[in-house]
Amino acid sequence: MDRNAPIGVFDSGIGGLTVAREIIRQIPDEPIVYFGDTARLPYGTKSKDTIIRYSRQIIRFLNTQNVKAIVIACNTASAYALETLEAESAVPIIGVVRSGSHMAAQVTRNGRIGVIGTRATVKSGIYENTIRGYKPDAEVFSKACPLFVSLVEEGLWHDSVTEEIASRYVSELKTKFIDTMVMGCTHYPLIRSTLRKIMGENVTLVNPAYETAIELKALLEEKGLTCQRTPEEKYQFFVSDQAEEFTSFAKSILPEVVKGTKKINIEEF
Numbered sequence: 001m002d003r004n005a006p007i008g009v010f011d012s013g014i015g016g017l018t019v020a021r022e023i024i025r026q027i028p029d030e031p032i033v034y035f036g037d038t039a040r041l042p043y044g045t046k047s048k049d050t051i052i053r054y055s056r057q058i059i060r061f062l063n064t065q066n067v068k069a070i071v072i073a074c075n076t077a078s079a080y081a082l083e084t085l086e087a088e089s090a091v092p093i094i095g096v097v098r099s100g101s102h103m104a105a106q107v108t109r110n111g112r113i114g115v116i117g118t119r120a121t122v123k124s125g126i127y128e129n130t131i132r133g134y135k136p137d138a139e140v141f142s143k144a145c146p147l148f149v150s151l152v153e154e155g156l157w158h159d160s161v162t163e164e165i166a167s168r169y170v171s172e173l174k175t176k177f178i179d180t181m182v183m184g185c186t187h188y189p190l191i192r193s194t195l196r197k198i199m200g201e202n203v204t205l206v207n208p209a210y211e212t213a214i215e216l217k218a219l220l221e222e223k224g225l226t227c228q229r230t231p232e233e234k235y236q237f238f239v240s241d242q243a244e245e246f247t248s249f250a251k252s253i254l255p256e257v258v259k260g261t262k263k264i265n266i267e268e269f
């Protein structure tokens with residue numbers, strides 16, 4: 001395995017950029033190939049079989065870019081496809097759910113944890129199970145927030161519409177006296193300030209991206225895969241549709257990093 005090869009990072013859209021941002025912050029020497037499946041988003045309303053098929057195609061594409069490791073920067077795909085694809089893959093793959101669960105179990109003081117995510121992620125029950133693996137007495141309350149991904153992809157990050165919808169979604173969690181809430185979809189950190197306003201200062205908001213980057217760094221070190229010579233084209237972005245729109249959003253999340261985006265036909269993989 002070439003230690004100077006890039007890390008593959010993927011999501012259904014722009015959400016995974018919140019994970020890429022954290023990787024860039026924590027391990028700035030590592031090159032990244034990012035793929036956003038903008039033609040087939042959202043994943044949160046799809047079946048397990050479809051999510052596995054889409055993720056498998058993306059991993060095939062990333063392998064053509066000779067990636068040395070893959071980060072599934074999508075909770076929905078981590079919930080449904082990680083186990084299957086990990087078993088098939090020659091390169092190490094990590095998701096975001098384990099790290100988010102670990103952090104939530106560590107930071108909660110009263111053991112009452114909220115999780116917000118896509119319908120598919122919430123339905124999978126993966127956060128409850130993983131959090132309880134770390135903290136067996138934890139009480140986990142989950143809430144699907146299906147409109148958030150569209151609001152974020154529409155750029156309504158600081159809009160009264162988003163605030164209204166968010167208030168409705170999380171009002172139920174507020175009655176459960178949670179002290180920690182996992183943003184269990186990689187799109188959600190982009191509306192963090194709205195969530196913070198609604199939940200108040202006493203609820204710790206967990207962004208799984210932070211620990212995912214720590215886990216990735218440790219993995220690269222353990223496998224002797226840390227980059228020694230950064231290639232000229234350090235960051236590359238690919239999507240399955242709407243390359244220009246993606247570029248403008250990506251620039252607002254990663255201003256110094258994004259130069260352009262290439263569109264590929266993911267169904268070919």
Ligand code: DGL
Binds near residue numbers: 011013043074
């Ligand atoms: N950003 C993804 C996640 O973390 C999926 C959003 C979607 O496509 O529904 O779950």
